[in-house]
Amino acid sequence: MKKKVLKALTEARDGYLSGQALCDALAVSRTAVWKVINQLKEEGYQIESVPHRGYRILKRPDVVTAEEIGSRLQTETIGRQVVFYDVIDSTNNEAKRLAETGAADGTLVVTELQEHGKGRRGRGWVTPAKASIMMSLVLRPQIRPEHASSVTLVMGLAVAEACREFCKVDARIKWPNDVVVDGRKICGILTELSSEVDYINYLVIGTGINANLTELPLEIAATATSLTLQTGMKIDRAGLIAACLERFETYYRKFLQTEDVSLLLLQYNALLAGKEGRVCVLEPGKEYIGTSHGINERGELLVEREDGTIERVYAGEVSVRGIYGYV
Amino acid sequence: MKKKVLKALTEARDGYLSGQALCDALAVSRTAVWKVINQLKEEGYQIESVPHRGYRILKRPDVVTAEEIGSRLQTETIGRQVVFYDVIDSTNNEAKRLAETGAADGTLVVTELQEHGKGRRGRGWVTPAKASIMMSLVLRPQIRPEHASSVTLVMGLAVAEACREFCKVDARIKWPNDVVVDGRKICGILTELSSEVDYINYLVIGTGINANLTELPLEIAATATSLTLQTGMKIDRAGLIAACLERFETYYRKFLQTEDVSLLLLQYNALLAGKEGRVCVLEPGKEYIGTSHGINERGELLVEREDGTIERVYAGEVSVRGIYGYV
DSSP: OHHHHHHHHHHOTTSOBOHHHHHHHHTOOHHHHHHHHHHHHHTTOEEEEETTTEEEEEEOOSOOOHHHHHHHOOOSSTTSSEEEEEEESOHHHHHHHHHHTTOOTTOEEEEEEESSOBOGGGOBOOOOTTTSEEEEEEEOOOSOGGGTTHHHHHHHHHHHHHHHHHHOOOEEEETTTEEEETTEEEEEEEEEEEEETTEEEEEEEEEEEOOSOSSOOGGGTTTBOOHHHHHSSOOOHHHHHHHHHHHHHHHHHHHHHHTSSGGGHHHHHHTBTTTTSEEEEEETTEEEEEEEEEEOTTSOEEEEETTSOEEEEOSSSOEEESSSSOO | OHHHHHHHHHHOTTSOBOHHHHHHHHTOOHHHHHHHHHHHHHTTOEEEEETTTEEEEEEOOSOOOHHHHHHHOOOSSTTSSEEEEEEESOHHHHHHHHHHTTOOTTOEEEEEEESSOBOGGGOBOOOOTTTSEEEEEEEOOOSOGGGTTHHHHHHHHHHHHHHHHHHOOOEEEETTTEEEETTEEEEEEEEEEEEETTEEEEEEEEEEEOOSOSSOOGGGTTTBOOHHHHHSSOOOHHHHHHHHHHHHHHHHHHHHHHTSSGGGHHHHHHTBTTTTSEEEEEETTEEEEEEEEEEOTTSOEEEEETTSOEEEEOSSSOEEESSSSOO
């Protein structure tokens, strides 16, 4: 109900929506509408009420509640269900728990504070409260498990584009898991999979974005940045989440068509950090320098070695460095 | 403590172990030993006590408790922790929950009754109480996720060999997930994986064995059988579990050495049902007949088509039938 009122107000053409129109659209009484409007005001929404015109949202609070995100999403399956927590251990862990108990394809988990944020391989991921975006999607693609890793690339592309368009920053993709601005990390993506040999139970894709951080912890200050630090502006987090998820839905559908990124190659490589630049590839027991030619349809990074041979670098135990601002 | 007493009694050389020896070995009082012996008797163990010789187990109840299994296992990591439940939704689900909260590599989950037993792709798996073996192992191999599917083959080999040696039946492997006797299923294996792109969080391998079923549900009577129906004998389930896990540990180590089944190929193919026989391969949109030449080191089934070409069949959306007793 609250989400529906918010959505109707958000989508009102000239900004105003009459109380009667709200009653009709939602099939509830004037009193019910009035109660919800008051609840919203208590939560920090500034809503004016003008005779003969109706209600209008003047200012939204910077919240990432299920209602706020839901009211701004134009997607079909991605984020159709939003689950919000003030505090949670980690959105990926919660998404996995929800998936185990039947959460639908596209369910989004969001929080204001992660107590045990997760980086890759069980490493930590530090995020101050109420300043970051921490979200995890539950997906149930009917694809082969070995094709699932490219979903990370799809999300990277969606986040980079959303940051560019919504926040006007020069965001680029640091293959395979990060998005960078000015060579410094603003987003990390962690994809986890529950599968049988030939069947995906579910996939959880976690995305952390440094949105409104005005200071960075000392240990990452040299290698990370935030959208606020880059733009000098406060980021509308719910709006950025919606921008990310809308692009993700579009690209994810293209990915599902072919089970690879062939339909996204041009866009992806156009936003790839360091393309045609020199990279240093570190694999276990092997290290070499070459030129990055972007990814292929399977999501592998093509690196031309000095002798002209092309290496296809798989997003495995490998680190590609040197061309970006951080290692 | 109970497990230690059971293990000491189980491993006693001439069958007898004096109360004093038990006290010394476990560093507890005579009263403590006596209490445990009485507990065991209450649980159905027949234990005689002979002056000057000590205690001896005359008969063990057919239970699959943590103590009973633990007292009979000679493994190092596999089953070092055993968790037993009278009733659980599914041992795979419980193993996954335990793995999420940190269960060690090798943890075994066993139950007497599954309320929602799991077959592949979310299908059900029917198992009457107290007659079957239902167990799931938590593994944490440091291998690439795409190599994990072969662990199913390793367990298939271990179960087939254990059934042959422990129960004296002509058990054979039905690639990739089942073990059959006389062309009928006695065992199904379901492997599930939680992973990041290049990293395995954990792997759960569930094994269901039709042990002491004296009747089979009508819908599976034509395609399944049980060890009791095949041998006319009651199966010592804890003993069979120990036999499976000991073989599994040995073969699993060989698998980890190479991350494939190259060191197990001869043994596996020797026990493969229908090897060198005719098979019908059903893939989505494709069906053909050929001759099975067994698996290769990557665990793919090699099928020679009528024109002489060799197909490598991946354990994916494929069904191999016709040569076994059931489809």
